[in-house]
Amino acid sequence: MDILNNILIGTQVVSQPINFLLCFLGVLMGTLVGVLPGLGPTAAIALLLPTTFNISPVAAIIMLAGIYYGAMYGGSTTSILVNIPGEAASVITCLDGYKMALQGRAGPALGIAAFGSFIGGTISVLGLMLIAPPLAKVAQSFGPPEYFSLMLLGIVVLIYLASGSMLKALMMAVFGLLVGTIGQDPISGTLRLTLGIHELYDGVGLIPAIMGLFGISEVIVNVEKIARSGVIATKAKNLLPSRKDWHDSFGPIIRGSAMGFFIGLLPGPTSTMSAFSSYAMEKKLSKYPERFGTGVIEGVAGPESANNAATGSGFIPLLTLGIPSNATTALLLGALLIHGIQPGPMLISKNPDIFWGTIVSMYLGNAMLLFLNLPLIGIWVQVLRVPYPILFPFILLFCLIGVFSLNYSYIEVLLMIGFGFFGYLARKFQLESAPLVLALVLGPMMENYLRISLIISRGSPLIFLKRPISATLIIITLFLLMSSLLPWIKGRRQKLSIVE
């Protein structure tokens, strides 16, 4: 009965016209962003964040969440029609989706991607609804040592899944922690490395950092080469998959959704990871694995369901523990904090309207996407015809205005350009930006929990090993770190890290 009551609360929130409208706008813009290569959901959320300042927190999070899962839907369209993934999670869809389009089956590929995404998204929202409340109750017993250990584990899992050198990913994370210490120390009030710049008193802005590392650097890498792409001539007709398509896709959709849901609970680029894992699993289970990559519908259905399911379940650590699992959820955390909402174990009891409103909006948003995506595919194809040389200056302009309009600060814009330059060089030197961003977000919280834990224990770091939950988390963390030294685990990690 509790769940029914909670859904009722959520439904009341979403049925308010403004929230309904913003949910629609969110998924629409998300799809558009997903369609456009070079502008991922993270950059889109950062760009549109300032537009949510004048609306209620629940309306803001509904819209921003809509952009996030909308982008996952939109990303598949470019993979199938142009062989260019709109965002990283759709890379694998290119393999069979584009081949299907070349064979004149773009319609069913786009159709099954939309249905699979809808089913995956819905399953993950159901899981979120069932798992989040009990997890939040458990998390209420967490103290500073548990939170510190959990955040440390979060960062280390992300490092473990990094595609390149684990040592370099670890160095980026520590660098992120250091950058996170810039600003006013929350305990003593001491200013650290602010250089007298007022904008740095509250620390290095998350949004300039993310926009620079992911938005600007992505565009810069793209302008290195002369863009050559073209939408294939096929017309996306007969979007509804046939009975045979459904028969072939049903298993991959269900398995992909389940796999995506569980992978989404981990930190890291889980949408991408789940899509790749689902593809690998379907290929392994298939009676004709050799046909994968030549245009089989299972190769589209599984990954598309998985990446949407992972997007939904990524909200579980964010909303129940207050811990973002990737750059996009880190930005959502930032958005909630700007609106005065502290995500964490108390969110469900203190702000049930926000928690349940967001969940019900995700049901609604997934349904909207299904109805939106299929009829609007023609429009998205037209959007794709805009050549990159014309598109990229506008993406840069959006980044500039998005960051400037946050606090009307030129320093923050310069900071974004600086992070863009660093992010560009980082790509060149095979350094991943994701551990840096996660450490930058979690760093200030981790520092607080670390210092409070040490004060409680009178300086004994053993406090992290004396409390069972914290000790378990630390042991897992150490295991992951040590594992890079064990050859058989190293091999397994390399298999897992195909995500980038």
Added chain:
Amino acid sequence: MGRLRNNNQVTAIFFLGIGIFFSLYARSVDIGRWARPGPGFLPFWAGITLAAMSLGLLLRSFWQKAETVGSSFFPEKDSWKRVLSTFLALLFHTLVLPYLGFTLTTFLFLAFLFRFIFPQTWWRTLVTAVLGAIIARLLFINFLETQLPAGIFGI
């Protein structure tokens, strides 16, 4: 010398510098004690950790097999020009915005990128830049009511 090895050495030296800088800086803001950590506690220990890891990477790179990744730093001969020009355009927009105002600065920014990064014809450059600047103005200033500078020309 292989590019990967070279890359790792540059990375290690950069992060070594950062680690040493933060751990030295931390001393000026009170590191504190383990029982009462101060504002410099995390920067100090994280700086030391980063420096140690950088040394590890540096040492490893010396006995690493020369391995190459990709062909060269830039994929095309004139890539560096496009990269540099794009960064300069970003800096131009930021620094000139308060003086020339949003609309004019945006027009110049767009026109420069259209014309010089992936060169378009002058006609296409001007039309797209003018339209882009007008649409951006309508969207951000008129519709979203973003407070963007009007500059000396008031536009």
